[in-house]
Amino acid sequence: MGRLTLSGIGKSYDGVEISRDIDLTIGDGEFVVFVGPSGCGKSTLLRMIAGLEEITQGEMCLDGERINEVPPQERDIGMVFQSYALYPHMTVAENMAFGLKLARTDKAEIRRRVAHAAEMLHLTELLQRKPKDLSGGQRQRVAIGRTLVKEPAVFLFDEPLSNLDAALRVDMRVQIAELHERLGATMIYVTHDQVEAMTLADRIVLLSGGRIAQVGAPLSLYHFPRTLEVAEFIGSPRINTLPVTVLDPGPRHTTVRLPGGESLAVAVDGSGLSAGDTATLGVRAEAFVDEPRAEARLPARLLVAEQLGYETLAHLAVEGVEGALVQRLDGLTHLEPHQPVTLGLAGEHCHLFDASGRACPRQTTVPGVSH
Numbered sequence: 001m002g003r004l005t006l007s008g009i010g011k012s013y014d015g016v017e018i019s020r021d022i023d024l025t026i027g028d029g030e031f032v033v034f035v036g037p038s039g040c041g042k043s044t045l046l047r048m049i050a051g052l053e054e055i056t057q058g059e060m061c062l063d064g065e066r067i068n069e070v071p072p073q074e075r076d077i078g079m080v081f082q083s084y085a086l087y088p089h090m091t092v093a094e095n096m097a098f099g100l101k102l103a104r105t106d107k108a109e110i111r112r113r114v115a116h117a118a119e120m121l122h123l124t125e126l127l128q129r130k131p132k133d134l135s136g137g138q139r140q141r142v143a144i145g146r147t148l149v150k151e152p153a154v155f156l157f158d159e160p161l162s163n164l165d166a167a168l169r170v171d172m173r174v175q176i177a178e179l180h181e182r183l184g185a186t187m188i189y190v191t192h193d194q195v196e197a198m199t200l201a202d203r204i205v206l207l208s209g210g211r212i213a214q215v216g217a218p219l220s221l222y223h224f225p226r227t228l229e230v231a232e233f234i235g236s237p238r239i240n241t242l243p244v245t246v247l248d249p250g251p252r253h254t255t256v257r258l259p260g261g262e263s264l265a266v267a268v269d270g271s272g273l274s275a276g277d278t279a280t281l282g283v284r285a286e287a288f289v290d291e292p293r294a295e296a297r298l299p300a301r302l303l304v305a306e307q308l309g310y311e312t313l314a315h316l317a318v319e320g321v322e323g324a325l326v327q328r329l330d331g332l333t334h335l336e337p338h339q340p341v342t343l344g345l346a347g348e349h350c351h352l353f354d355a356s357g358r359a360c361p362r363q364t365t366v367p368g369v370s371h
């Protein structure tokens with residue numbers, strides 16, 4: 001079992017509060033990713049779960065038992081760190097067995113667990129090698145193996161892939177997903193990489209300033225962000241934002257004036273807004289529409305076209321909008337430098353945020369994705 005409950009968890013260092021009011025239940029077998037900008041408190045929260053940091057507020061329970069005061073080695077929790085910290089003079093097998101030896105585990109049991117972990121992580125052929133004779137990805141797999149042999153109920157990963165190059169990261173990401181599938185253990189994973197969060201998580205916990213900004217399935221956060229900050233953090237390229245003025249707020253549609261003067265009825269409940277309010281319109285790079293579906297238009301000029309093969313990202317200048325807007329286009333689209341482009345908008349594909357950054361509830365539904 002590995003059901004973790006955090007109730008009102010908070011952390012202060014010398015009276016300075018860095019996180020608070022963390023309420024979260026992580027189900028047995030769930031893969032949860034803590035994500036958020038640097039300094040938002042992800043690692044601190046993970047270290048509190050591991051028992052490496054004192055919990056200064058609230059209660060933490062594992063399978064119903066309070067663990068606040070339980071030392072790390074007595075928690076049924078294993079942690080994989082960003083730095084592999086393997087013992088250089090020991091073989092892969094010895095590195096993996098080390099923790100079990102310290103815990104005086106029976107020798108035959110150690111052999112069984114090391115062999116099983118090695119097989120799961122495709123390390124069987126490498127068991128007699130020393131860390132210096134391994135690649136970065138192989139070393140990271142040994143570090144995971146060291147935790148795997150302890151057979152913990154909960155696995156914690158603290159940015160385990162950040163020392164690897166881009167191709168290896170993708171490879172290891174897939175291997176970690178496979179491992180979760182095969183073990184069915186609870187896994188909590190910290191990263192500042194939203195692609196890792198989107199691809200690995202059953203649920204994402206997006207932290208901001210030491211508090212939970214939003215918890216949900218990756219696609220829920222993508223399509224139904226509760227704040228502008230969440231909308232900007234999830235998704236690559238970043239969501240486009242445009243300053244707008246509210247003309248007519250309403251329960252199903254809110255009409256806004258766009259830069260350039262056209263109006264657009266956005267499919268959101270804007271009943272908390274008033275006519276004349278300033279707000280932010282959010283449009284994902286793939287959410288611009290062609291004629292005849294366009295309900296409003298923005299004249300734009302091409303700045304740069306990034307041709308990525310399977311897609312082209314057009315960076316566009318629009319009068320009245322700071323910075324470039326990005327439109328995702330088919331990879332075969334050919335664009336001339338500086339060519340004028342018309343961006344089409346449709347109200348059901350847009351987001352609207354009030355001046356404080358709170359999202360107006362979208363009235364649009366996305367099949368299979370809950371709000």
Ligand SMILES: Nc1ncnc2c1ncn2[C@@H]1O[C@H](COP(=O)(O)OP(=O)(O)OP(=O)(O)O)[C@@H](O)[C@H]1O
Nearest residue numbers: 013018036037038039040041042043044045191192
């Ligand atoms: N020992 C400490 N004493 C005082 N403040 C600390 C201590 N450790 C962390 N902090 C502060 O707590 C905040 C959260 O740090 P934490 O490392 O949890 O953030 P993070 O989201 O994991 O960031 P990153 O992605 O950069 O690793 C930061 O403002 C940090 O400066």
